[in-house]
Amino acid sequence: MARSRLTPEREAELYGAVLDLLREVGYDAVTMDAIAARTRSSKATLYRQWGGKPELVARALRHDKPVMLGEIDTGSLRGDFHAMVDAADDCRMDRDSALMRGLAHAVHNNPELHAALRELLIEPEVIGLDRLLQRAVERGEVSADRPALKYVSHMLVGAFVARQLIEDKNADREFLSDYLDAVVLPALGV
Amino acid sequence: MARSRLTPEREAELYGAVLDLLREVGYDAVTMDAIAARTRSSKATLYRQWGGKPELVARALRHDKPVMLGEIDTGSLRGDFHAMVDAADDCRMDRDSALMRGLAHAVHNNPELHAALRELLIEPEVIGLDRLLQRAVERGEVSADRPALKYVSHMLVGAFVARQLIEDKNADREFLSDYLDAVVLPALGV
Numbered sequence: 001m002a003r004s005r006l007t008p009e010r011e012a013e014l015y016g017a018v019l020d021l022l023r024e025v026g027y028d029a030v031t032m033d034a035i036a037a038r039t040r041s042s043k044a045t046l047y048r049q050w051g052g053k054p055e056l057v058a059r060a061l062r063h064d065k066p067v068m069l070g071e072i073d074t075g076s077l078r079g080d081f082h083a084m085v086d087a088a089d090d091c092r093m094d095r096d097s098a099l100m101r102g103l104a105h106a107v108h109n110n111p112e113l114h115a116a117l118r119e120l121l122i123e124p125e126v127i128g129l130d131r132l133l134q135r136a137v138e139r140g141e142v143s144a145d146r147p148a149l150k151y152v153s154h155m156l157v158g159a160f161v162a163r164q165l166i167e168d169k170n171a172d173r174e175f176l177s178d179y180l181d182a183v184v185l186p187a188l189g190v
Numbered sequence: 191m192a193r194s195r196l197t198p199e200r201e202a203e204l205y206g207a208v209l210d211l212l213r214e215v216g217y218d219a220v221t222m223d224a225i226a227a228r229t230r231s232s233k234a235t236l237y238r239q240w241g242g243k244p245e246l247v248a249r250a251l252r253h254d255k256p257v258m259l260g261e262i263d264t265g266s267l268r269g270d271f272h273a274m275v276d277a278a279d280d281c282r283m284d285r286d287s288a289l290m291r292g293l294a295h296a297v298h299n300n301p302e303l304h305a306a307l308r309e310l311l312i313e314p315e316v317i318g319l320d321r322l323l324q325r326a327v328e329r330g331e332v333s334a335d336r337p338a339l340k341y342v343s344h345m346l347v348g349a350f351v352a353r354q355l356i357e358d359k360n361a362d363r364e365f366l367s368d369y370l371d372a373v374v375l376p377a378l379g380v
Contacts (some may be wrong), residue, residue: 009266025295026216026296028218028219029218039192046213053198090197098298100296100355101294102295104290104295105292106216108288114358118355118358122355126356146371147249147368147371150372151372152371154349154356155348156350157348157351158347158348158349159346159358160348161347161348162343162344162348165308165351166303166316166347169310179344182340182341186376186377187374
């Protein structure tokens, strides 16, 4: 498919509008008509450029660049964790929570969408975490055979979702910071 | 609204069909037409008896009785946790996972639905857990001011959801049992 007729700015604007619609009404209720109207495009153009809704949504998810944990290195695991939370952005977390809600059912039935969501929201976090944990093991802060090591991403993703389900609030920096000190670091024996 | 014309068996069958539809297609895509067809009812009857889709879905959620943790009391926190996992049912967990996915977006925009989901899936677990943790504190197994105490339900609900997002698998008894030993008990200092 030739995508060359769109400028990068126009493409970014279009993908942003698709993600906004996903957050607002959820995947199933997003129609190509609504996307065309919101982005002032013709439906024919959308179909010609992307082929269909799953392809367009997956591409929009992939276009949104996540915050990387790669650069964080404070010299201690506690310091790294708290730097991670300090670098997070409450607004961005609200937007990611809305995306996860909007996609939860659809991804289960659509492997391509699921792959895009994992690539955007899950894997960069998991890879960044692994690096940070590996350094903590090398420094001797955490024993290499500590069972909780393989569940750190579960604890963090879980905290994010559980806050909503149990307390009806989005996770924010204050909550995540307290959760790190109360749960994640003690589970790792730090 | 007079519900007296339905027998309890017929009512249970109808609520069961509504929950199956929710798991299959998600809240937004469930229509009163589909419910009428699946349950061999007339749409007029459904509207007369329940008023509308949110009321009918909320009532169906409330009708499904959750497993209670109330009876578990083995004499130790580790024993209670593992008895809880042993009493769980992999099939039931799969069905609850599907319900959560089907409702994730809708509950955010519909307070009555959210209340029904909390009442069905979240609160019975939280109350059962609190009782079990209170006994562990009274036995001296966990210090009353242990910070992780207030996050045990977050850890468990989170484990449930994170398994899906990260590993693309439903939580099952084997996973939960390992998570309890690796994360929850160490975070509590047990």
